[in-house]
Amino acid sequence: MSWLHETLVGFDLETTGTDTAESRIVTAALVEAKRGEVVRERDWLADPGVPIPAEATAIHGIGTERAAAEGRPAAEVADEVAEALCGYWRAGIQVVVFNASFDLSLLSAELRRYRLPSLDQRLGGAPIGPVLDPLTVDRAVDKYRKGSRTLQSACAVYGVELADAHRAGSDALAALRVGLALGRKFSAEVGGVDPAELHRRQVGWYADWAGGLQEWLRRGKEPEAVVDGGWPLRTTADATAG
Template sequence: MGWHRELLIGFDLETTGTDPHEARIVTGAVIEVRGSEVLGRREWLADPGVEIPADAVAVHGISNERAAGEGSPADRVADAIADVLADHWKAGVPVVAYNAAFDLTLLSAELRRHGLPSLRERLGGLDPAPVIDPYTIDRSVDRYRRGKRNLEAVCREYGVPLDAAHDAAADALAAARLACAIAGRHPKVAVLGPADLHRRQIEWYAEWAADFQSFLRRKGDATAVVDGVWPLRESAGKPADERV
């Protein structure tokens, strides 16, 4: 059958900014998908407790007035999302997130900010896994393809519909479907079990980060450091990727 034909959990956050250690959750979504069928969904709107910058509002469309008037407290949203994800990981179900290092690092920072149990604490000390990141996988299996690698561009490449980019539910669903499409095109991805694929992505992300760091240094930034930890970076520092 393959993991891409089994239950997957699409996950996405829309936020106040692009630094996962500083940005706050505005909306979140967890979508249960098997094949082409959506089996369930959970969505959240948060009052982030800080002003949402105009450029972020322009991306996801959530105004400060709406977030303050309709959103739940940020700590409750972060806690609820973490609980849902942890429950799926405990059951062995893969969580799919496009550029997972951003979303999981940001969620981890929110939990820490509000004094809530971390993802690892909710998992009895285990790392959050398995995670499937179409961004990391695509960048490895089709390394030399030209063009952008944001969710919209990669969905176009694989023929995956994305009707409302930067809506958390739409992005979460697209990420799950994109993971399946990549597996369909690349059998070497499909044949891996979720745990093996998780481990491979750790290696692929570290390789990409080392290559990108070397590129930046060749271009003149002699002190450039690109964090190659995936899928969760606990310490603050220069992000390995901006939000894509």
């Protein structure tokens, strides 16, 4: 049976910024769904322990004072989120993360910051996954489509409703539904592929995209540009959102 009919989990973080090494978790969500219908949602609000920049608050609506007053300690949140994620992977459940290399790399940095077990360690040395990244898949299977590749844009292209954008739970569910839409539209490349094989394909697709972007940047005004091609975790700790 195709993974399109199985339980999927959407994952999203809202953060203090876009640097995966330095930014902190503000909110997190894990949304379980079957055929796109929500079965369970878990949400976290963290006190990141640092001021939340105004530009980040303008996006997700959480300011420093609220996070400090209502949020739980950042280390507890990072630990719980990581353990919940790994619980799904241990069960063989596919986790859908839009721009996975950002969210998973930032979570990994938080685990290092608080000296908590890494994702790999929690999985007993097994590789992370399976992960479905609708951004990586969309870039690969509809390579020449013009326009932006944001979650909002993908929702518009694939007919997915995104209410309350930049709330972690809303974004996680929207990403999951975009993933399903991609699977239905591109059955041979996506929907009809075993999750483990689809994960492996995305490793190559992301590396190809990163290599192409790096080449394009180097031909222009950034001759020394380096685009990290690691997926679902970046290979450099200081990479920024892409």
